[in-house]
Amino acid sequence: MVQPVIMAGGSGSRLWPLSRTEHPKQFLSITSNETMLQQTLHRMEGLDHCAPFVICNDVHRFLVAEQLRRANVMHSGILLEPVGRNTAPAIALAAHMTQVMGDDALMLVLAADHVIKDTESFHKAVEAAIPYAQRGDMVTFGIGATSPETGYGYIKTGAAVETGGSDKGFTVDSFVEKPDLETAKQYLRDGNYLWNSGMFLFKASVYLEELAKHRPDIFEACAKAHDSHFNDLDFIRMSPELFSAIPDESIDFAVMEKTDKAVVVPMNAEWSDVGSWSALWDVNDKDDNGNATRGDVLAEDTQDSFIYSQNKLVATVGVENLIVVETKDAVLVADKDKVQDVKSIVNRLKSEGRSEYLQHREVFRPWGSHDTVSEGDRFHVKQVHVKPKEKTALQMHYHRAEHWIVVSGTAKVTKGDETFLLSENQSTYIPIGTPHAIENPGQVPLELIEVRSGSYLEEDDIVRFDEQASKFGGDY
Template sequence: MLLPVIMAGGSGTRLWPLSREGYPKQFLALEGSLTMLQNTLARLQGLNTAQPLVICNEQHRFLVAEQLRQVDALHRNILLEPVGRNTAPAIALAALQAVASGTDPLLLVLAADHVIEQVDAFQAAICRALPQAEAGALVAFGIVARSPETGYGYIRRGEPVGAQSGEGAFRIAAFVEKPARDVAEQYLASGEYDWNSGLFLFRASRYLDELATYRPDILAACRQAMAAAQTDMDFIRVDAEAFKQCPDDSIDYAVMEKTTRAVVVPMSAGWSDVGAFASLWEVLPKDDAGNATRGDVLHTDSHNNLLFAENGLVAAVGLRDMVVVQTKDAVLVAPRDRAQEVKQIVARLKADGRTEHQLHREVYRPWGKYDSVDFGTRYQVKRITVKPGAKLSVQMHHHRAEHWIVVSGTARVTLDGVERLLTENQSIYLPVGAVHALENPGKVPLELIEVQVGSYLGEDDIVRFEDRYGRA
C-alpha cells in the first residue's frame, strides 16, 4: 500500500505579504482555483494510494481541515505537531502512526507547497521508484537540473541501480549544500547532479529502522509522543510535552546522508518549490510582454513583471522585471531578482512588534472568517462571515462591548441565556461581561458587521465556556 504523507508546515516568509505565519503559502491559490495543498492532493489522482496523511502545525489545523473538506479528502487524517521540529521527527510520527494501524505501507513523502506542472512525469517517477522502495531502499527524488541554481541543495548520482540510464535509479554518492554560482555551473555541466526536491519514498518500518540506527534520540522522543496520542475530531494529537523534547533535525541530516540504503530517482516534471517571487513568476502564465498578473491590474509599457492586486486597482507604467504585490494591509515593491530579500522586511516587522507578518487583515476560523475593516485606540470594526450550520464559542469579554448588525442571512444569538433570531438589518448590543454566542442556523452564509468598543480589543480577551472546535 502507498500512503502519501503531506508535509504542510512552514511559513513561506519570502512570499510575504501573500504568505503569513497564520496563513502560509501552502494554503494559497497561487496558480489557479485550488490551493497548493489541494493541488498536491489532486496530482495523486490515478495512483493507487491510501487516504493521505497530512502533517501540520497546531495553529493551522482548521485551515487544513477546511481545505481537505472542500476536495472530499477529510477522513480524520490530520496529524498535528504541537511545535515544529523539522522533517525527520515529522516523518517519524507519520511512520509510527502507519505502523500502529497494523500495516507497513510505503510512505510517499510530499511537500504541500511545491508546484509540479507535469503530473504524468511526476507519477511515472513514483512508479519507477516503487521497486526500489519495496526492496528496502530509501528513495529521494532528484529534480533534473535545468539551470545553475544556488538556492537548492544538490544530490550527486552514483552507480545505476536496476537501470543503465537517467530514467532509472542511482546510488546517492553525496548530498551537497547550496553551492556558489560557479560551483552550481560545474554541477550542471557535469550532468551528475540533481536538485534535492525534499520528496521521498520508503517503507515506514525501514525509515524507523534507519532512524533507530542513526538518530535513536529522535525516534525515542517520537515514540513517547505517539504513545499518548489522541484522536480529536479530524485530528491526531500527539503528547505535546514529549514532542517538545524531540531534537530538531531534517531527514537529510538525520538519515539520508548517513544511510547506506539511499538511492535517487531523477524526475523532470516542471518542479518548483516556489521559494520566492522570482520562482513564482517563472511558473505562472504570462502575457505577451512577460507580465504575470492577478486581480485588477492595468499596465502600459511594462515587461516581465509580477503584478498582484488583492484589493483595488494596481497600475504600472514603464516597469521592468519588478514585483508589485498589493494586499488589504500591505504593499511590496521590489526588483524581481531581489524579491527574496523580503525576509529582511519580515524580520523587521517582528523586531518592531508589528503583526503584519502574522496574519492577513482577513482571518480564517473554523466557523468562517472575519475581516478587520477599521480600528482605532478604543474601537474596531469587523465584517464577520459564519458558515451555514457553524457556531462561535460561548464566550464573554472583560474589556469590550460589541454591537452586531446583520447584513445578510440569519443569526441565532444567545445573550445571557436568552435566545433570539436576527435577520437582515436587525442588530443587538452585547455589554461588557455578557455571556454570548453566535450561530448560523440557515443554509446560506451569515454576514454581519461587528463594532467593538472598549479599553482593550485584543483577541486574547475571550473567555470561552463552550466550543465545538475544542478551544474552550
C-alpha cells in the same frame, strides 16, 4: 499501494505579504484556483494509493480540515505538531502511524507547497521508484536541473542501480547544500547533479530502522511521543511535553546523508518549490512582455514582472523586473533579483511587534471569517461571515462592548440568558461583561457588521465558557 504523507507545515515567509505565519503559502491559491495543498492531494489521482496522512502545525488544523473537505479528499488522519520539529521527526511519527494501521506500506513523502505541472511525469517517477523502495532502498527524487539555481540543494548522482527492470535510479554520491552561482553553473555543466526535491519513497519500517541506527535520540523521542497519541475528531494529537522534547532535525541531515540505502530517481515534471516571488514568476503563465499578473492589474510599458492584486487596482508604468504584491493590509515592491531578502522584512515586522507577519487582515476560523474594516483607539469595525450551521464560542469581554448589525442571512444570538433571532437590517447591543455567541441556523451564509467600542480592544480580553472555544483560539 503507497501511503502518501503530506507535509503541510512551514511558514512560507519568503512569499510575504501573501503568505503569513497563520496562513502560509500551502493554504493559498497562488498558481491556480485550488490551494497548493489541494493540488498536492489531487496530484495523487492516477496512482494506487491509500488515503493520505497530513501533518501540520496545530494552529493550522482547521485550515487543513476545511481544505480537505472542499477538495472532497478522504484522509487517514491529520497529525498535529504542537511545535515545529522539522521533517525527520514528522516522518517518523507518520511511519509509526502507518505501522499502527497494520501495514508496512511504502510511504510517499510530499511537501504541500510544491508546484508540479507535469502530473504524468510525476506519476512515472513514483512508479519507477516503487521497485527500489519495495526491496528496501530509501528513494529520494532528484529534479533535472534546468538552470544554475542557488536556492536549491543538489544531489550528486553515482552509479546506476539495477532492479531487474528499466534502470531509472542511481546511488547517491552526496547531498550538496545550496551553492553560490559559479558552483551552480559548474553543477549544470557537469550533468551529474539534480535538484534536491525533498520528496521521498520508502517502507515505514526501513525509515524507522535507519533513523534508529543514525539518530537514536530522535527515534526514541518520537516513539515516546507516538505512545501518547490520541484521536480528537479528525485530528491525531500527542503530548505537547513529549513532542517538544524531540530534537529538531531534517530528514536529509538525520538519515539520508548517512544511510547506505539512498537511491535517487530523476523526475522531470516541471517542479518548483515556489520558495520565492521570482520562482512564482517562473511557474506562472506570462504575457508577451514577460509579465505574470493576477487580479485587477493594468500594466503599461512593463516587462518581466510579477504583479498580484488581491483587493485594489494595481497599475504599473515604465518598470521592469519587479515584484508588486498588494494585499488588504500590505504592499510589497521588490526587485525580482532581490526577493530572497523579503524574509528580512518579515523579521523586522516580528521584532517591531507588528501583526502583519502573523496573519492577514481577514482571519479565517472554523465557523467562517472576520475582516477588519476600520479601527481607531477606542473602536474596531469588522465584517463577520458565519457559515451555515456553524457558531462562535460562548464568550465575554471585560473592557469592550459590541454592536452587531445583520447584513444578510439570519443570526441566532445568545446574549446573557436570552436567545433570539435577528434578520437583515436588525441589530443588537452586547454590554461589557455579557456572555454572548453567534450562530447561523440557516442554509445560506450569515454576514454581519461588528462594532467594538471600549477602553481596551485587544484579542486577549476574552473569557470562553464552552469546550468548543478551546478549539478556535483568537476572539471567537
